[in-house]
Amino acid sequence: MADKKLSGAGLRGQSAGETKLCTVGKSGSGLTYCGYDVSDLADNATFEEVAYLLFNGELPNQAQLDAYIAELKGMRDLPEDLKSVLKLIPKDAHPMDVMRTGASFLGNLEPEVDFADQNRAANRLLAAFPAIMTYWYRYSHEGVEIACTTEEDSIGGHFLALLTGKTPSELHRKVMDVSLILYAEHEFNASTFTARVCASTLSDLFSCITGAIGSLRGPLHGGANEAAMEMIQKFSSPEDAKIQMAGMLERKEKIMGFGHAIYRESDPRNVIIKKWSKLLSEEYGDSSLYDISVACEEYMWDTKKLFCNADFFHASAYFFMGIPTKLFTPIFVCSRLTGWAAHVMEQRDNNRIIRPSADYTGSEPRSVNPIAERG
Ligand SMILES: CC(C)(COP(=O)(O)OP(=O)(O)OC[C@H]1O[C@@H](n2cnc3c(N)ncnc32)[C@H](O)[C@@H]1OP(=O)(O)O)[C@@H](O)C(=O)NCCC(=O)NCCS
Structure with a gap:
């Protein structure tokens, strides 16, 4: 086997496409979303503003933000059939498997009709993920069937309220919001690249997100x-x-x-x-x-x-903040969904199927021996 670092293993340092969404290790503090430094966004914007930015390329004005928050709040409840599926998942299941099933099953119930439907589908997942995670968690661990809606305006506050059944403090709301901003987008990382490869086959958004969750699950990435x-x-x-x-x-x-x-x-x-x-x-x-x-x-x-x-x-x-360790990576999903979906949209805007080549290191050409003659 060739030296991993010299052979370009992991595609390290190689450009695999173009994006307008993010720079990593290039300008400002080292991370920008659509030209904004992540530290500026963490100090001066909310996660909903960042989601809007990633999906639309610009930050919203107040009226647009108010409408967006209202839209997301109206999409939070889970279909009864999804709740039934979540109730069947055992307590000792890997919470990322719950998220993967949740995304995939929602795609069965409310599929992306066509690409014109992509923003609705992305927003639906964004609004529903906190409840997918906490509905399963609280049912399997506490035997409680929670209501999946809250009065919290922010996704971070909504998640904390669903998890604890209590109104979160301002500090906890703020930290969850910052955390969701920090995890929202990170260029061609493994899970985002998974989503883009899937999108490049012209697959649906739910498949792209389900695949991305699988990549994020690994301990070298989201875990x-x-x-x-x-x-x-x-x-x-x-x-x-x-x-x-x-x-x-x-x-x-x-x-x-x-x-x-x-x-x-x-x-x-x-x-x-x-x-x-x-x-x-x-x-x-x-x-x-x-x-x-x-x-x-x-x-x-x-x-x-x-x-x-x-x-x-x-x-x-x-x-x-009292968050159980097993929910850490699922929270990452609630956030990174925005980056994944934005990359799917970007891939679709200028698509060519992603199909790299490999350097062959196997045996020389040979022919099939009759089975009786093989050692
Ligand atoms: C993120 C990660 C996968 C990057 O891997 P990578 O690109 O191969 O890392 P580098 O090329 O910078 O590694 C350089 C050296 O530091 C070592 N190294 C890197 N991260 C390390 C860590 N967290 N602990 C111990 N050694 C580490 C590597 O083993 C390598 O040593 P080697 O030259 O003897 O093989 C790797 O740092 C890692 O596994 N970190 C822990 C998991 C983690 O926190 N993931 C979240 C990423 S946001």
Whole structure:
């Protein structure tokens, strides 16, 4: 086998197409959506504004935003048949399998009629995903059949209200909103590329999103925030974190929540979510998990020059908000759906089927021996 880095394995550094949606590691803080820096969006916009931006290319004005929020709020409830399917999924199912089934089954009940229907289909998924996740979770774990609508205007607030059955605090609403913005879009990452490949066959939006969820499920992509949470919960103190991480590195284990395929020195999303995690830790009244996370960050940088990616401080932030670890990656779905759907729309606008070639490394041409003569 050729050296992975020299052979271009993982298509690293190779352009696989054009996009107007996003730059990664190029300008501003390192991440832009439609020309806006992610830190500017996190400070000055809401997730609904970002969703509108990705689907329409421009930020909405107030009237457009009000209409968009009203439209999304009106699309939140789940069909009874979907609720029945969610009730059948066992408690120990992987929550990403629940999201995959939810997206796919909704596509059976309310298929995308044609490409002119793509915005409705994308908005329907955006509005329905928080309920798909929490309806299954609360039914299978608590035996409760929740109502799938709330009065919350924001998708982040709506999710928290569905999960807890309570009105979320302003701080929690704000952090969920920022988190959804940070995860919304990231150029040709594995799950988005999956969606684009599927779209390039002129398939329907629900198939593109279902496939993307499958790619996001893997621990090297979306699953890293859950793995980071499991890791930091095992550390009893900042000192213990450093000792245990040294052992992990010696055993050549991957430390989840660190490193990135494109960013080389830092992930611009980290500084933003880290700030909110600190504020949450103060509200929570016990900052030990935050302090342990900071120790991990310092240790990895000092020893390996590896930096936290978006997932690492998301782990403690979600923990402080009382979100069960198994729902971390499904929240990523609720957000990244916007990027996926925007890429599907962009692919359809100027489509050619994506069909790369491979460098053949198999045997020389040969002919089939009669079976009795084979060793
Ligand atoms: C994101 C990731 C898949 C990128 O992989 P990649 O592009 O192959 O990474 P790089 O080429 O920068 O890796 C350089 C070296 O650092 C090591 N490295 C990278 N991330 C590491 C991590 N989190 N822990 C330990 N070592 C790591 C690699 O093993 C590699 O070592 P090698 O040269 O001995 O093979 C990788 O960093 C990783 O697995 N991180 C953990 C999972 C994660 O947090 N994913 C979420 C991404 S947003």
